[in-house]
Amino acid sequence: MKLQREQKQESANRNNTVERNLSLWQEMQQGTPLGLKCCVRAKISMEAANGCMRDPTLYRCKDMIHPRTGSRYRVYPTYDFACPIVDSVEGVTHALRTTEYHDRDEQYFWVLDALNLRKPYIYEYSRLNLMHTVLSKRKLTWFVDTGVVDGWDDPRMPTVRGVLRRGMTVEALRQFIAAQGSSRSVVMMDWDKLWAFNKKVVDPVAPRHVAVAEQSVPVTVRGLQAGTIRVAWHPKNASLGDHEVDIGPELLVDHVDANCMTVGSNVTFIGLGNLRIVEVHRDAHGVPVSVLAETNLEDRNYKNTLKVTWLCSKAQLVPCTCFFFDHIIRKAVLTRDDDFKQFVSKNTKLKVPMLGDPLMRKLRKGDIIQIQRKGYFVCDQPYDPDTIRHVGQPAPLVLFFVPDGSQSITTLPQVVQDFYQQNKLDAHHQGSNNSNSSPVRQGGGSVQVTAEEIGAKIKDVGNHVRDLKSKKADKATIDAAVSQLLKLKAEYKEASGTEWKP
Structure with missing residues (x-):
């Protein structure tokens, strides 16, 4: 059916009699082997310039147990058919849809015209894409089903449950969404910008605690x-x-x-x-x-x-297990031709044992604190003085590292710095060997550098320029760094065909 639609070919059943169609409809409702092979399509035009108008599917069979109605129904309306009807009947005045649905707008209004229903106003805005991840529910389900992550609320998942568990606040999410506006331009957002909003919310109220490495x-x-x-x-x-x-x-x-x-x-x-x-x-x-x-x-x-930072050795220190996470996708931006499974990061979770100050035993799930000189953390599991069964030790306090939007990792423990640096090197290595990347030849030599690698260099040099300015370095040194930054941006444009945008 997909191939016929692409080639503008009519289905062999397009001109069935009404009696034949009603007979097949009964087969669909009963869930017979023949009925399960059928679907109901709108008879519009297979010559339409818009592929969405070439006899779109309105009903299809789903031979599964429904969580609410059980096995009562075997036939269900498609999203494209149900959506305009529900919007109109329920009184929706403005339907807000991302630009990816633009081609389906014509089909949306055709359904309403055919049923003589009121038409809501459609307002389009661009989809917000996040780097180093996928947002497709089908692809995210693969991560859960294959055990790459621990569930839909895993801190590495780009779900609301996931980011909240990692320490994102609802207020920060609101501020971030409001700041995006409703632009129609395609946006590829770096996670750091989202976490920077979160830092502004938590920093003024996060109590300061102290922790040292277990082997101090x-x-x-x-x-x-x-x-x-x-x-x-x-x-x-x-x-x-x-x-x-x-x-x-x-x-x-330490x-x-x-x-x-x-x-x-x-x-x-x-x-x-x-x-x-x-x-x-x-x-x-x-x-x-x-x-x-x-x-x-x-x-x-x-x-x-x-x-x-320090702790008294005689104090009743709290055993802590601190987790640090990295991106589930190594490549910053996936193209349409990329198979996301080829870019799945293998090492995205690091466990670091620490000793915390005595007052950490009072932390409750969801509390956000700052461990001085180590960063922000959210309590995922409170300290439990009762012993773990068969082990004979107290259940440690479990903390998740909360990113603050900074590119710098120098304040983190050395083992954590090594963890992030190794993942970064692995990503660059894969990018340079990936045929789907956009290469650029530098200086007439034989070494090819991908646009992604140049982007990483731009970030590093940009941070260096900011450091020089904050330290009030001499003008010549700053100018040299800025010149290098501009050169890298020019190389990025040549490699990717677009201007560099942080």
Whole structure:
């Protein structure tokens, strides 16, 4: 039938008698083998310029149990037939449809004219496409059915349930949608823009917590007695109040922070003050295993010091399991000819064990916090002090990393940085070997670079330019970086045929 429609060929049953059609209709209603092969089509014109008007299907058989009506019906109306009728009968005045339905508008109004029903007004707007994913329900079902993701609410899924579970707020979604307007231009949106809206919502109210890697480095502090200090929940929102933080002669810091400590230097322990490093003990491979420090709290010069987060080793620390996620599709933008299954990312979920401050045991599902110097997290599973059956250990607090729209990953733990960098390299490697990519030859050499790779370079150089400007670098350095950025944008246009749009 599809081939006949494309070739404008009439069906052999197009000129059946009314009696023959009614007989076949009865077969369809009864769900007989013959009836299941039939469908009801509108007799319009197989010569129509618009393919949607070449005898479209109005009813078809569905030999499945309906969740509400069971097996009572075997024949169901198609979406294209039911939609205009429902819109008109239910009083819809304006039907908002994406531009992909434009060719079906003529069919929409034909149904209403044939039934002498009121016509709603159709307003078109462009479909919002997101990079590094698919939005087709059929394709997303494949991800669920094959076990690539854990379900429709998996944090990697581009579903409302998925992004909310990952830490997106309803208010951020509303602001993002309102900002898009109703343009008819095709939009390919980067996820970072959506998460940037979310950061503006959660940052002013997210309480600050502290967590360190499970394999942390102990810092013995001379002159620091066991006790508590009071620390604000948020440095810029006094309305959140403050809380007690345990201190003592032994503190815990991350390996990456201990590795940066040098003997004789001041290190600012955030919330506590400056400590002077006396010794840094390392193993045979140069990895720090312990640090000896002494209090220097009277020195309040924090401008040029190393800043670290810490926890008291004697506090009742909460075991945390932090999950980090990456895109389910490696290629930024899929073309019509691309088979999405060839671009499915294999490693998109990273589990990182950490130790959190004692007050994390009070977090409830859906709470969004900021772990200082590590980012925003949403509680997916609260800490349960009751032991896990057959294991004999408390159920850890489960946290999901919430993206903030930033391209920078330097604040994340090293294992997480390695995770994202490796995925990025894998994506670039596949893009360079994919025949469906749009190549461009640079400098007359033999190396071909895809438009996707150039786009990634543009983002990196753009971030570099912004960093230079924020650090007030000299004009010559900034101009050189800007020149490189403009050159890359020109190469992108040559490769893709379109202007670069972030």
